[in-house]
Amino acid sequence: MTVTMERERTSARLERGAPILEIDDLHVTYRARSRNVYALQGASLAVWRSEFVGLVGESGSGKSTVARAALGLLPARAQITGGRIKVEGRDVTSLGPLGWERLRGSPVAIVFQDPFSFLNPVMRVGRQIAEAIEKHDREAKVGARTDELLDLVRLPRSAAHAYPHELSGGMRQRVLLTIALACRPRLLIADEPTTALDVTTQAEIIQLLADIRARLDVGVLMISHNLAVVGGVCDCIYVMYGGRTIEQGATASVLGRPGHPYTFGLIQAAGVARDVRGRFATIDGDVADLAKVFVGCPFVDRCPARLLRCAGEMPPAFAVEGDERHAAACWLLEDAVRSSEEVRS
Amino acid sequence: MTIEPILVLEHLRKSFPQRGGGAPVVAVDDVSLSVGAGKTLALVGESGSGKSTLARLAQRLIDPDEGQIVLRGLDLTHLTGRRLREQRIAMQPIFQDPSTSFNPRRTVGGALLQALWRTPSATRIRCAEELLERVRLRPASFYLPRFPHELSGGQRQRLAIARAIAMDPVLVIADEPLSGSDVSIRSQMLNLLADLQKERGIAYLLITHDISIARAFADRVAVMYRGRLVEEGDPAVVLRDPSHEYTKRLLGAVPQLAGAAVPAWTSIHERTRT
Amino acid sequence: MRVRSVFDRVTGERAGAVALGFILLLALVAIFGPGILDRDPSAISRSVLQPPSGSAWLGTDHLGRDMLVRVVIGARVSLVVGLLAAGMAGILGVTVGAISGYFGRGVDLVLMRISEIFQVMPTVIIGVAIVALVGAGLVNIIIVIAVLSWARTARVMRAEVLRVKEMPYVDAVRCLGYHEFILLLREVVPNALPAIIPLISLGVAEAILQESSISFLGLGSPDMVSWGLLLNDGLKNLLRAWWMTTFPGAAVFMTVLAFNILGDAIGALLNPHRVRA
Numbered sequence: 001m002t003v004t005m006e007r008e009r010t011s012a013r014l015e016r017g018a019p020i021l022e023i024d025d026l027h028v029t030y031r032a033r034s035r036n037v038y039a040l041q042g043a044s045l046a047v048w049r050s051e052f053v054g055l056v057g058e059s060g061s062g063k064s065t066v067a068r069a070a071l072g073l074l075p076a077r078a079q080i081t082g083g084r085i086k087v088e089g090r091d092v093t094s095l096g097p098l099g100w101e102r103l104r105g106s107p108v109a110i111v112f113q114d115p116f117s118f119l120n121p122v123m124r125v126g127r128q129i130a131e132a133i134e135k136h137d138r139e140a141k142v143g144a145r146t147d148e149l150l151d152l153v154r155l156p157r158s159a160a161h162a163y164p165h166e167l168s169g170g171m172r173q174r175v176l177l178t179i180a181l182a183c184r185p186r187l188l189i190a191d192e193p194t195t196a197l198d199v200t201t202q203a204e205i206i207q208l209l210a211d212i213r214a215r216l217d218v219g220v221l222m223i224s225h226n227l228a229v230v231g232g233v234c235d236c237i238y239v240m241y242g243g244r245t246i247e248q249g250a251t252a253s254v255l256g257r258p259g260h261p262y263t264f265g266l267i268q269a270a271g272v273a274r275d276v277r278g279r280f281a282t283i284d285g286d287v288a289d290l291a292k293v294f295v296g297c298p299f300v301d302r303c304p305a306r307l308l309r310c311a312g313e314m315p316p317a318f319a320v321e322g323d324e325r326h327a328a329a330c331w332l333l334e335d336a337v338r339s340s341e342e343v344r345s
Numbered sequence: 346m347t348i349e350p351i352l353v354l355e356h357l358r359k360s361f362p363q364r365g366g367g368a369p370v371v372a373v374d375d376v377s378l379s380v381g382a383g384k385t386l387a388l389v390g391e392s393g394s395g396k397s398t399l400a401r402l403a404q405r406l407i408d409p410d411e412g413q414i415v416l417r418g419l420d421l422t423h424l425t426g427r428r429l430r431e432q433r434i435a436m437q438p439i440f441q442d443p444s445t446s447f448n449p450r451r452t453v454g455g456a457l458l459q460a461l462w463r464t465p466s467a468t469r470i471r472c473a474e475e476l477l478e479r480v481r482l483r484p485a486s487f488y489l490p491r492f493p494h495e496l497s498g499g500q501r502q503r504l505a506i507a508r509a510i511a512m513d514p515v516l517v518i519a520d521e522p523l524s525g526s527d528v529s530i531r532s533q534m535l536n537l538l539a540d541l542q543k544e545r546g547i548a549y550l551l552i553t554h555d556i557s558i559a560r561a562f563a564d565r566v567a568v569m570y571r572g573r574l575v576e577e578g579d580p581a582v583v584l585r586d587p588s589h590e591y592t593k594r595l596l597g598a599v600p601q602l603a604g605a606a607v608p609a610w611t612s613i614h615e616r617t618r619t
Numbered sequence: 620m621r622v623r624s625v626f627d628r629v630t631g632e633r634a635g636a637v638a639l640g641f642i643l644l645l646a647l648v649a650i651f652g653p654g655i656l657d658r659d660p661s662a663i664s665r666s667v668l669q670p671p672s673g674s675a676w677l678g679t680d681h682l683g684r685d686m687l688v689r690v691v692i693g694a695r696v697s698l699v700v701g702l703l704a705a706g707m708a709g710i711l712g713v714t715v716g717a718i719s720g721y722f723g724r725g726v727d728l729v730l731m732r733i734s735e736i737f738q739v740m741p742t743v744i745i746g747v748a749i750v751a752l753v754g755a756g757l758v759n760i761i762i763v764i765a766v767l768s769w770a771r772t773a774r775v776m777r778a779e780v781l782r783v784k785e786m787p788y789v790d791a792v793r794c795l796g797y798h799e800f801i802l803l804l805r806e807v808v809p810n811a812l813p814a815i816i817p818l819i820s821l822g823v824a825e826a827i828l829q830e831s832s833i834s835f836l837g838l839g840s841p842d843m844v845s846w847g848l849l850l851n852d853g854l855k856n857l858l859r860a861w862w863m864t865t866f867p868g869a870a871v872f873m874t875v876l877a878f879n880i881l882g883d884a885i886g887a888l889l890n891p892h893r894v895r896a
Binding site: 404406430431433434436437438440441442445446447448449450459460462508512 | 786788791795806
C-alpha cells in the first residue's frame with residue numbers, strides 16, 4: 001500500500017519538497033531458526049519538516065520496528081524484505097552501517113522510551129551532552145551550546161553536573177531530548193516518550209515536544225500507544241495494526257470520524273466508554289500474532305463488522321468520507337468511495 | 346442501616362530508612378480509608394505517592410509503624426503466624442506486572458491448584474478448569490499444562506484474576522492491574538472484573554494512576570500525594586470538581602480523548618457483538 | 620533480545636554438547652577402563668622410560684609402570700574427587716546462601732562473615748597445609764576441597780535468593796496462606812538454583828585442579844594414583860620422557876576445560892532470557 005503517493009499528488013504539498021522521512025510499504029522479517037516474526041507487513045508513513053506526526057499502535061503492531069528501521073537500528077537478524085525507506089528524498093533502504101552512522105543524529109535523531117537505560121550511569125549528564133555536541137556540531141562552543149540546550153528543554157543549568165540517577169524520570173527524559181537536539185536534527189523521533197513517566201510529567205514532556213517543534217522548526221514523529229496523548233498534540237496520525245499502516249490522516253479527522261473499525265474500537269476502549277448495556281467498549285480477542293504473513297486484513301478475526309472478502313483479500317487504502325488525505329485500509333469503505341472517487345493504491 | 350465496610354485502614358503510617366543516612370522517608374503518612382463490601386475504591390496517585398506501600402500494608406506484607414488494619418471487623422494489625430495466614434486469605438492480590446506474578450517454573454494448573462488447597466482434592470482440578478473458563482482462557486485443558494511464559498501478557502493477567510478469586514476472597518487488592526496491558530485488553534479485563542464483582546460480591550481496592558479508569562469503574566475514589574490522602578469521595582464529584590490543588594493539577598494533566606463519531610457500519614457492529 | 624552471533628552459537632550449545640560428550644566418555648573410561656585393561660598400575664617392570672609404543676601406548680615411567688593404566692586410574696580419582704568435592708561444596712553453599720538470603724538480618728550477617736573468612740583463604744596453600752596436617756587420603760582431600768570452596772556458591776545463592784524473594788509471585792503465594800518455609804523451599808529456591816548449576820560444573824573443574832595441585836606438590840597419598848601425582852613423577856624426567864608429563868597434563872587440561880565449557884553451556888541454557896531460536 002503506497003498511501004504516501006496520493007499525498008504527493010496533492011498540489012499543496014508539492015511545494016514542500018521531499019519529506020524528511022518517508023517509509024513506503026515496508027516489510028521487515030525477523031529471522032529465527034524455528035519461526036520467523038513478520039514484524040512489518042506494509043508500513044507506510046511520511047513526516048515533513050515542522051510536522052508533528054503520531055504513530056499509534058498497541059504491542060505487536062510493529063511501531064517500534066518502524067522507529068528502529070528509520071534509523072538503521074534493526075538487529076542483524078532483521079531483514080527488510082520489501083518497501084523503501086527514504087531520508088530527505090534519498091533511498092536508504094539498503095544502506096550499510098557506515099552510511100547509517102552518518103545519518104544518525106542529523107537529520108534524524110531519536111529519543112527512546114526508558115531514559116535510564118539510555119544514559120551512561122557513570123558519566124555526568126553534561127559530559128554526555130558534550131559528546132553529542134562534539135560529534136555533530138563541531139563549530140559550537142560546547143559550554144555555551146550545552147547551556148542553550150538545557151534552557152531549551154527547561155532544565156536548570158546545574159543539571160549538567162549531575163549523574164543520571166540523581167535526576168528524576170522527567171528530567172532524564174529531558175536530558176535525552178537535549179542529547180538528541182544537540183545533533184541539530186531535522187526530524188526527532190520520540191519512541192514512547194511518556195510511558196515511563198507520571199501523568200503530570202507526561203503533560204510537561206508533550207508540551208515541550210510541541211514547543212521544540214514550533215521553535216526549531218523540526219519534524220517530530222511520536223510513537224505511542226496512548227491515543228489521548230497523540231490526539232492532543234499531533235497534526236496527523238498513522239494507526240498501525242498487525243505490522244501494517246491501516247489508517248492515516250489529520251488528527252481531528254482520524255479521531256473524530258475514524259474509518260477503520262480498529263481505530264474506532266481503540267478510541268472507544270481508550271475512553272473507557274460504556275456502551276448501551278453498561279459494558280466497557282472493547283475489542284474482542286487478542287492482539288494479532290505476527291508469526292505469519294496476513295493474506296487478508298490482519299484485523300479480520302476481531303472485527304465486529306467483517307465482510308466475507310476481508311479474510312482473503314488485503315484491503316487497499318480508501319479515502320474516508322471523500323477526504324483524500326484521510327485514508328483507511330478497509331473494505332467497508334469501498335462502497336462509500338465508489339460513488340465519489342476511489343483512491344488508487 | 347449502615348453496612349460494615351469490609352476493610353478499614355486507620356491512621357496508617359509507614360516510613361523507610363534512607364540509604365545514605367538522613368531522615369527516613371515517610372511513605373504513608375496518617376492515611377485512613379475504608380472499602381465497602383462489594384464496592385470498588387480506586388486509589389489514585391502517581392509514583393512516590395505511597396499507594397503501593399499502602400496496598401502492601403493492607404495485606405500485612407509489611408508492618409505499619411502506626412495505625413490499624415481491620416478486615417471484616419477483625420483487627421489484623423498485630424496478628425502473626427498461623428492466625429495471620431488464616432485471616433489474610435480473604436484478601437487476594439493482583440499485581441501490576443503479569444510477567445513476574447507467577448512462578449516461572451510452575452504450570453498454569455500448578456499455580457491454580459496452589460490456590461485451591463482448601464478445596465477437596467477430588468474436585469480440585471475441575472475447580473481449576475472452571476476458573477480458567479470463567480476468565481475466558483478456553484479451552485481449560487489447553488491452558489492447564491502451559492507455563493506462564495507461554496501466555497501473552499493479557500492472558501497472564503486473566504490468570505492472575507483467576508488465582509485471586511480462587512480462594513473466594515471478600516476483597517481483591519489490585520495494584521495497577523491494567524497498566525501493562527494494551528488498551529483493547531484493558532476494557533476486556535474491566536468487564537471481567539465488573540462481572541465478577543456482581544457475581545461474587547467482591548470488593549476491590551483498585552490502585553491506579555489512570556483517572557479515566559477510576560472515573561469509569563469506581564464507587565469511590567481516593568487521591569494520594571506524597572504519602573497523604575488529599576481527597577476522597579464520589580468519583581463524579583472528585584474528578585469533575587476537585588477541591589484539592591493536587592487533584593486539580595492531576596486532572597489538568599490528563600489528556601482527554603473526545604468520543605469518536607459512530608461510523609456507518611456500526612449497525613452491523615451492534616448486531617455481531619457477543 | 621540477545622542477538623546471537625556465529626561465534627556465540629559455536630561456543631555455546633554445540634561446544635557444550637561436545638564437552639558433555641567428552642565427560643561422559645571420560646566417565647566410561649574411568650569406570651570400565653581399568654577392568655578392560657586388566658593391568659596393575661603399580662606393576663614395576665624393567666622397560667623403564669619407554670616412549671609410547673605398541674606394547675605401552677602412552678609409554679612407561681621411571682619405574683617401568685604402564686602410563687596408560689595410570690592415566691586411566693587417574694581419571695577415576697579425579698572424577699570422584701571433583702564430583703564429590705564440588706557436590707558437597709554445592710550443597711553446603713546452597714543451604715547457607717538460601718538461609719542467609721531469605722531470613723536476613725542477624726543470621727545473614729553471621730553467615731556471611733563466616734563465608735568471607737573462607738573466601739579469602741588462598742585455597743591451594745591452606746589445602747596443602749591442612750592435608751599435611753591431617754594426612755592425605757581420598758576422603759580427607761575431598762572434605763578439605765569442599766570446605767574451602769563452598770563460600771562462593773553461598774554468595775551467589777544468597778544474591779539470587781535476595782532477588783527472587785522480592786518477586787511478586789512469592790507474595791502472591793504468601794497471601795494464599797502458605798508458611799514461610801514452604802515459600803522458601805517451593806518458590807524461592809527452585810528459581811534461585813539455576814544460577815548455581817553452572818557454578819557447580821565450574822566447581823568440579825576447580826576441584827580437579829586443586830586435587831591435582833595438592834598431589835603434584837607431593838602431598839597426596841602415594842598410593843592414590845592421581846594425575847597430579849603422575850605430573851610430580853614426570854617433573855623429574857621432564858626432558859627425558861616427555862610422555863610422562865604430556866599425557867597426564869593433557870588429561871587435566873581437557874577435563875577441566877570440558878567442565879568449564881559445560882558450565883557455561885548450562886548457564887546459557889538455563890537463562891530465561893535466552894532467545895529460543
